[in-house]
Amino acid sequence: MKYGTILVIDDNPAILTAVKICLAGVFERVVTLNSPEKALVTIAQENPAAILLDMNFSLGVNSGQEGMMWLSAIHRKFPDIPIVLITAYADVKLAVRALKNGAADFVTKPWDNDELIRVLKDAIDKMGEIVPLDQLESEHVRKVLNKCDGNMKKAAALLGISRQTLYNKVKND
């Protein structure tokens, strides 16, 4: 029960119920919404560890545009909460676009309960990885320096630090 609260957003009550039963034993709390309208307020109130978001809410529209829109909106406002998308209309282009828009994962209906649980746990675990500041810094420095073909003057300017400081950071690798 170490995985906190999860928010499930889907316009189909049957699916909401099924998912609730499936996840009840794994998460401390399963909050459901049958429309994404109130998603932002609900997230602010509940502070869920992850969000499971359906992609289609308008009947007859199955392009996933609406789910994509909500994905972007939620991800922009809460970039630290992993969002897993779920849809019946699997499509490679849509999945790729979703992941590039910040989705943590993408599962297709009908889903496998164990896989859904694994995917959600994975998403939460990934987000939880905390890196010390100096490690983050040296990785970034290495990357920028690389992009500048080793030119320290340019790299330092791009990083917003002085040439000597970069020199020292690199020397003590």
Place this chain on the structure above:
Amino acid sequence: MKYGTILVIDDNPAILTAVKICLAGVFERVVTLNSPEKALVTIAQENPAAILLDMNFSLGVNSGQEGMMWLSAIHRKFPDIPIVLITAYADVKLAVRALKNGAADFVTKPWDNDELIRVLKDAIDKMGEIVPLDQLESEHVRKVLNKCDGNMKKAAALLGISRQTLYNKVKND
């Protein structure tokens, strides 16, 4: 012609030729390989701005396992070079796995030349975004502090800095 060298890896000579013609006007140099075996050495020699990698090399095997393996290997060794995957056997699960394994994008055969060019350019542009060190730092600090529910002592410990330093960093936001 500002997009540098691109490396194309595909076991089908016809596709290699077609891609070469398509990309010749956009990239300074198009290097091709008909097998991923020599990929790592070739990348080290050519230092390409992006890599276009096919997913299937063994005839009759179309699970994409081999492409995935090479994606991981290349991405581990050259994390700063965007890798775009291309496959004839489009499959949502495979695409999701590829993106989560570090692929920059995922396109399906038969491809649209303009789209392929756009995707490759996008991938290169995305990788080129350089963030100043202090911005990177304050974003990370905010994120970790958030995950610790505002507890500065814990956050400082996780970040590998002293409590006072974190205090000052937050004060001068």
Place this chain on the structure above:
DNA sequence: TGCCGTTTGTCCAAACATTAGACACACTTG
């Protein structure tokens, strides 16, 4: 309510990092 462990806000002085500026040297390129 009062006690206790924890966290915060604040201070200090020592250690350390960063800065601009300077200068000789090495390297490309015309």
Place this chain on the structure above:
DNA sequence: CAAGTGTGTCTAATGTTTGGACAAACGGCA
């Protein structure tokens, strides 16, 4: 060769980080 650029090194001033210390605030708990 000469000009232009980047490197490696130094200095002195300035700014940051550190552990340690301490009173005040907070939250749980009996």
